[in-house]
Amino acid sequence: MKIAVVGTGYVGLVTGTCFAEVGIEVTCIDIDQKKIDNLNHGILPIYEPGLEEIVSRNVSAGRLSFSTNLAESIQEADVAFIAVGTPPGDDGSADLKYVLAVARAIGENLNDYCVVVTKSTVPVGTAAKVHREIEQALYLRGAEVEFDVASNPEFLKEGAAIDDFLKPDRIVIGVASERAQEVMSRLYKPFLLNGHPIIFMDIPSAEMTKYAANSMLATKISFMNDIANLCEIMGADVNMVRKGIGSDARIGTKFIYPGIGYGGSCFPKDVKALIKTAAENGYEMQVLKAVESVNEAQKSVLFNKVTEHFGGELQGKKFAVWGLSFKPKTDDMREAPSLVIIDKLLEQGATVAGYDPVAMPEARHTLGDRITYAKDPFEALIDADALLVVTEWPEFRSPNFGVVGRLMKDKVIFDGRNIYEPQQMQEAGFIYHCIGIRTEYKELAF
Numbered sequence: 123m124k125i126a127v128v129g130t131g132y133v134g135l136v137t138g139t140c141f142a143e144v145g146i147e148v149t150c151i152d153i154d155q156k157k158i159d160n161l162n163h164g165i166l167p168i169y170e171p172g173l174e175e176i177v178s179r180n181v182s183a184g185r186l187s188f189s190t191n192l193a194e195s196i197q198e199a200d201v202a203f204i205a206v207g208t209p210p211g212d213d214g215s216a217d218l219k220y221v222l223a224v225a226r227a228i229g230e231n232l233n234d235y236c237v238v239v240t241k242s243t244v245p246v247g248t249a250a251k252v253h254r255e256i257e258q259a260l261y262l263r264g265a266e267v268e269f270d271v272a273s274n275p276e277f278l279k280e281g282a283a284i285d286d287f288l289k290p291d292r293i294v295i296g297v298a299s300e301r302a303q304e305v306m307s308r309l310y311k312p313f314l315l316n317g318h319p320i321i322f323m324d325i326p327s328a329e330m331t332k333y334a335a336n337s338m339l340a341t342k343i344s345f346m347n348d349i350a351n352l353c354e355i356m357g358a359d360v361n362m363v364r365k366g367i368g369s370d371a372r373i374g375t376k377f378i379y380p381g382i383g384y385g386g387s388c389f390p391k392d393v394k395a396l397i398k399t400a401a402e403n404g405y406e407m408q409v410l411k412a413v414e415s416v417n418e419a420q421k422s423v424l425f426n427k428v429t430e431h432f433g434g435e436l437q438g439k440k441f442a443v444w445g446l447s448f449k450p451k452t453d454d455m456r457e458a459p460s461l462v463i464i465d466k467l468l469e470q471g472a473t474v475a476g477y478d479p480v481a482m483p484e485a486r487h488t489l490g491d492r493i494t495y496a497k498d499p500f501e502a503l504i505d506a507d508a509l510l511v512v513t514e515w516p517e518f519r520s521p522n523f524g525v526v527g528r529l530m531k532d533k534v535i536f537d538g539r540n541i542y543e544p545q546q547m548q549e550a551g552f553i554y555h556c557i558g559i560r561t562e563y564k565e566l567a568f
């Protein structure tokens with residue numbers, strides 16, 4: 123079987139590489155010649171643990187290649203994935219111009235049966251538009267070629283994408299013909315060895331599944347952030363509450379960690395897009411609107427604690443910020459809470475020394491010289507009035523607190539990810555603030 127993957131962004135690259143890894147012949151297509159040249163030299167456009175190694179292994183084995191020649195790859199492909207970007211417009215809706223341009227190009231070049239699969243996260247109804255676009259292009263050529271469209275949303279987590287792809291919890295595929303279902307079953311067979319299911323459904327349901335999954339996860343996080351804020355007010359400990367509710371299998375232990383709001387390229391964009399789709403169709407997503415506003419407010423929670431601690435006087439203070447990416451194991455800074463926090467600190471006349479294990483180049487690109495960049499976590503602490511832990515990278519979990527305390531001007535930590543034990547921090551002489559646990563309790567009236 124041969125496949126073509128159009129778009130060598132995050133999703134396309136991981137998809138193509140993982141299919142090659144199980145022995146399928148894959149061509150990854152992009153219109154950006156420079157990107158393709160780089161990929162042919164082993165230079166990847168993104169950071170993802172393990173990806174570089176498996177790209178080079180599969181290129182060497184001759185199963186994976188990169189090209190700008192869409193026509194040739196489409197003509198040889200049994201399955202063509204569309205994995206190009208769907209940037210959000212100003213109103214939050216996904217812009218489909220790249221997806222539809224690829225569909226047109228496929229229609230202009232198709233000469234044998236092919237399943238054309240939308241892999242990018244696209245609103246319900248997009249596969250139908252892709253179908254129409256291909257049909258029109260075929261008609262204009264006077265060509266009669268059979269094809270099917272299918273929708274196969276991805277559930278890849280940045281930082282764990284290879285594992286998510288090779289050992290998926292489930293594979294969701296929307297199809298409209300038995301032939302397409304048979305082709306897709308064959309394609310995904312190597313990934314089903316761990317007993318997790320492939321779920322076939324109609325196309326709109328598959329498209330909706332992706333938005334519903336991300337929206338549900340975003341809802342869990344915002345719900346827990348709300349609970350965490352209330353725990354602080356009431357003198358409860360959200361870590362205890364989290365354990366208490368998580369052991370109920372209906373709720374589950376995952377994605378109920380409070381923090382400083384969700385970020386990244388998926389949750390914020392997909393929640394917005396679903397609210398927008400609903401509004402366009404006369405329906406109001408009330409829960410999701412609340413999820414969004416809780417998340418916006420949560421990005422300021424750590425800053426508010428800083429302001430409160432310093433009595434509103436941040437002018438001339440220096441803050442060390444550990445972690446700049448929106449979550450660990452990625453260099454992605456999109457919608458990162460660090461950006462909101464840093465902006466607010468700088469606005470108040472403070473200075474910031476940032477450190478991140480992999481996102482420094484990305485951070486320099488986004489923040490320029492508005493902050494200084496430390497060569498390691500400890501350098502950022504020199505003369506700092508406080509440390510803010512913004513991303514829970516493993517290397518921040520147990521630093522030598524003796525050294526931390528000696529380097530800082532004041533021993534104050536604001537932990538946006540609850541990675542330290544409040545009691546241990548107090549014993550080490552730190553003033554410690556975290557999320558959802560009040561570290562200095564007032565007597566509550568009974």
Ligand code: UDX
Pocket residue numbers: 276277278279280281336339343376377378379380381382383384385386387388389448449
């Ligand atoms: C997400 C989905 O998990 C994935 O299935 C989908 O395909 C794309 O979107 P990703 O954006 O890579 O993946 O990150 P994820 O690990 O899901 O984290 C998203 C955000 O939620 C991060 O900002 C993270 O810090 C936050 N989060 C996660 C919490 O605040 N609390 C939690 O308990 C879990």
